[in-house]
Amino acid sequence: MFDFSDISSAYNILTANPSAWLMLLPGLIIGLVFGALPGISITMAMALFLPMTMYMDFLPAIIFLTAIYTGAGFGGSVPAILMRIPGTSSAVATTFDGYPMAQQGRHNEALGVALGASTTGAMLAYIMLFILIAPIAKVVLKMGPLEMFAVAIWGMLLLGSLAGKYVTRGLLAGAFGLLMGTIGMNTAGYIRGTMGVPFLFDGVPVIPAMMGLLAASQLFNLVNSGFLVEEEENRKMNFRTIVRGVRQSWESPLVILRGSAIGAFIGAIPGVGSSISNLLSYSETRRNDADPDSFGKGNPKGVVGAESANSSSEGGAMATMLALGIPGGGATAILLAAFATHNVVGGPQFIEQHTDMVYAIIILNLLQAALLLVVGLGFVFVASSIVRVPLRYLIPSVLVVAAFGAYSVTNSMAGPMTLFVFSIFGWALARYEYPVAAVVVGLLLGGLVETQLLRSYQVSGGELSYITERPGAILIIAIMILSMGITAWTKKKNARKKLDALARQSNFDEQGALH
């Protein structure tokens, strides 16, 4: 499976320049702070610091950039829990239970649970990668457009059954988001739905739309509240509760293990990975739980499922980048660029010829995830103080920061305008119990789903029998149908159990009244 001489060589690479490790702590802190700032993405943080690394040696440069990558990966969970603002698409599922926990005054616990699940999930994923990087690379290479399309549709369908009480409203919201995600010019060169607005040629700006749908719309609703957490005694910052939250996350080892496996494998799929893995893991956690109805209302296991998957999908994306030379997203593209400036080029040849370097990078990330647990404890303690700030200050301030963030993402007024339009739309959707997250994921995946469907059509020549030549796609579709079927069956079974319990209760009451 792996060569011990390569591992020994990896150790030599990492210990050759001990002073390079001084870059680890600043990298993690920069990543955490930037990841927690709305609108400042991991990509932007890494892009800002990329020029600095060009004057460094290879090892300190990579330690610094991967530390930013690791720190920002978790940093995005902090606003997701405290303000329902997912810094990245991979933190969407964290908001489902993290934010309700914060509203109940369990913000310390939620942040601790997220930190514990995130770091443990990332460590497990890197251990898995250490063992399985070569076979994963082979599988990812075989993923064609049909398989990518199937994975994306799986993610979309999950949303219907994930959030909210009404499956039809969830699916309608998802279908609408998916269609909005195809606005602009498609890969075949057709321009649709732009209304002649130039910035829409590239599609709806996703990050401002996401900030508007999930965060700004929620802030409008909070106008009539005094604090993020209403009860004064629940607003306390408590380091012990954060630590207890970390320990609590370890009480669900199966959830973490499943989340890490989903994150590592789904995260390895370029473009799709991180946006879907957190949703998949959340949905599986909910489906397998004895009390699925408690999810979305502040169940810590929801945070564990989402966080263990989104942090481990970073490991999956790293595997694809190293093994195939394909960046899964903006952040790994910057890492790839940083590698290239030091004459290191990822790809199948790299993994074969420089296995020691691949192991060194994996070990490095493993150590960073372990250190993040310590640094993150201090960071979340400071960050949790936001619940003590009166909402009358927080609401206009966060809206301003969101507008500035939206502008910085698009470098034009397209960002703030999109933010405003989607904040009003998000508020209306949430008022009538449409799951806003379904629109967000639809928007994120619309372009990708259309491209992959179009490629599948071109490759197959329009023949439906093409699907029989793709066992991978059949397997994904079979798992998708099985998973959806089990979800529907479990829901029906739970509903029947509730009805029986109600009938028994009313019989009991009637008998009591007779006596």
Next chain:
Amino acid sequence: MIHLAGRKVLVEWGHLAVATLIAVTCLWYLQDARSASLRIANLILIQPGVIVAIILYLIVLPQCFHVFKEEEPITPKTEEEATKESPMTPAEFLRVASLAAAFGVFVFSLERFGFDLAAWLFVAVGLFICGERRWPVLAFFPPAFALIVVYGYQQLIPYPIETFFL
């Protein structure tokens, strides 16, 4: 509340408007895409997607109407239970609408007034809408916050932003 064929029908007008807006937007998008080209490469996802969305809209549509017997009394509680809407008083709704409107004005004035001045004014108005009445806070917090945010973003982002003072 409307009366129809001896029944009382409670209509969730807001929900009806939101669902219909989605359906109309989808239909408009399909028409716009079809006017661009009728080739499969253009409509491969949009056409089936819109059909699915319209079917879902038709399934959701009955959820906007709640039918009661004519003699059944309709109290605010029955109404709330039927619509499952979170209750909001007119005053509370007015505050949400004012903040949303102020946010819209802020967004569209960013380039006209400059990011610093627009942020200053919006934070002041936002604080007022959210319930702040102490004038020293209204006078000092908004400019201080605008200064910090504009300066911070000027240092962080690699391109210039329009400002009035800074």
